[in-house]
Amino acid sequence: MNAPGLPTLDAHCHLDSSRTAGELDACGAVLAMTLSPDEFEAALARPAHPFIARGAGCHPGVAGAQEAFNPERFRRLAEKAAVVGEIGLDKASTVPIETQVRTFRAILAAAAELGRPVSVHSRHATGLVIDELERARPPAVILHWWLGSAALTSRAVGLGCWFSIHSSIARQSRFRAWVPVERVLVETDQAYEDPPSAVPPRIEQAENILAEQYKMEVIELRRRIWMNFGAIVARTGVSSLLPGGIAGVLGGLGE
């Protein structure tokens, strides 16, 4: 496939599952995170979209989902997902950190066992997240909206993590200084109420900034991002769980 035909790839956003197929057609390729097992289960019941991969998640800030977390149920749901997220730790959350850590550990263990990439939230908990990842060693980690120090960023790179970078932090030197372009993805972290058609322009904003930072052509960066995602898929073996449109783009990259 020629690079100019490549759709944008948003590695972390939130889409309301009640959006119509027409609305969703405008969002490019997306890894759509969920905040709770209930939300993921509801999304599974909706018609699949060829460019939307739904993540099985349990967000550290959602008290109800954290309190009701059941490892067996989560594992069963994660079996059906090409990606696990949104998960993680958040010291600004009202959920006790012990509860969050217990959930996070159970999810990382399930991801390691099933071979699933994880999209990880780390607000005010970057060091703790890296400690847990070093302990659990899930097969592929995407750090979402990463704000860790240079030292923690370099530990994360050493662990093999990828980074989904939002346009609002894409100029920060931790990325160009510490993160090789082979570990770069982009994200909008778009909220449920935002229209799906806003995803591609927001992704392009992040791509433009990062292309400048990494001294690349934008289209070359987009292709690099797809190849990076392809490396995650190859590492975890989730190719058969991906929706057809996304799998098709990955399959066409070598042509």
Ligand SMILES: [Zn+2]
């Ligand atoms: Zn999010």
